[in-house]
Amino acid sequence: MNSKLSKVGVVGAGRVGAAVANALVMMGVCVSVVLYNRTKDKAEGEAWDIEDAIPLLEECDILPTDKYEDFADCDVIVITIGAQASEGQSRLELLSDNADIMRSTIKELDRVAPDAILIIISNPVDVLTRIAIKTSTRPENLIIGSGTVLDTARVRYQLGKLINISKQDANIYVIGEHGDTSVIVWSNALIGAIPLEKFSLPQGTSLDKIKSEYVENTRKRAYAIGERKGGTSHGISTVAAQLVDTVLRDEKQIFTVSVKADSEYKIGEEVVLGLPCIIGKKGIERKLHIPLSEEEQSGLEHSAEKLNEAYESVM
Incomplete structure (x- = not known):
């Protein structure tokens, strides 16, 4: 893979997903970022805000979308989607909310980008990574949780x-x-x-x-x-x-x-x-x-x- 020719997807444009998209651009990791959110306006707002800094950085395209199909040619996809922990709530307490979201997300990504490497940072990341491995049709080595x-x-x-x-x-x-x-x-x-x-x-x-x-x-x-x-x-x-x-x-x-x-x-x-x-x-x-x-x-x-x-x- 050539990072200068690579396309990276981010699932979720919330606080964490937007920060991931921004970090990818700031660090010059890839040439193109696809930022997905169920509400396209949210993805557009975050993408446009990041876009404004690109003239001061390495060139990078950001595509805001509400369609999984736009992940089709991504090399790597970062999954951030799901509820975030509220004050005092443990990561494991998020599990019931996020397990079903992970299963449905993995099925969509298997459909449109079966060869992409998935990086999971949704919480609780260890259990959700296990669910992703169990759900996905792609080889286990292509599914990476951010772990510790x-x-x-x-x-x-x-x-x-x-x-x-x-x-x-x-x-x-x-x-x-x-x-x-x-x-x-x-x-x-x-x-x-x-x-x-x-x-x-x-x-x-x-x-x-x-x-x-x-x-x-x-x-x-x-x-x-x-x-x-x-x-x-x-x-x-x-x-x-x-x-x-x-x-x-x-x-x-x-x-x-x-x-x-x-x-x-x-x-x-x-x-x-x-x-x-x-x-x-x-x-x-x-x-x-x-x-x-x-x-x-x-x-x-x-x-x-x-x-x-x-x-x-x-x-």
Whole structure:
């Protein structure tokens, strides 16, 4: 795929969908964006607003539409459609509202763009990705949930800030549910090539203190943002645009996306949750196994159990 010749679709022109379309244009990810909304006026308003910035950026066309047929020649389609969490509402509490929307959306996309790679950022993303995999006729590797990519970015940012290094050198992953049962994999965390447990931390800071604070901060970050501005949009839209860019450029980057777990994780191979994978032009090109401590394994099993219960509740 050539990103300069690529067309990307966005399903939903709400707060998150509009932010995704804007991020795609701002980051110069593709040459054309199709922005779909059931109400075309909404799609037009958001598209025209973004269009006004294009003379200051790389050239990009934006097509507002209320017809799924306009996705027919898209290489990648980002799904943002569905109800957003209200203040204090967990992602899993959105499931009953969004499960049927996901099924109908996937059927439409299978009809008009059966070969496109789908990137799902609707919540609860892990369960909705599992529903998409179950519903779709396309191969599983072409369906990617955003998983814990944003959670991982949050931890890396805060950790890098605390110990005063580049955030890109804070090599630590968050896995499991994108939500209240997420698991930070401290046991394999590296600062550059140095294990975190052997890294010299700032005076007055201990690893135990970091662990206790970061677990809660990571899980509550979205709630804190929601309380202040009504919901998240910028972080997750950048995640979506980065995943699209990685696919189009065939970069083979590692992201903790929503996938079915391999047998090594011992949590059941039908459960879908955030785990490290290599992403490229074929979508999910390889699933990776990250060694876990006993505590982390227990946390992942708990996360899988909660997600499986949620999935079964809407089947």
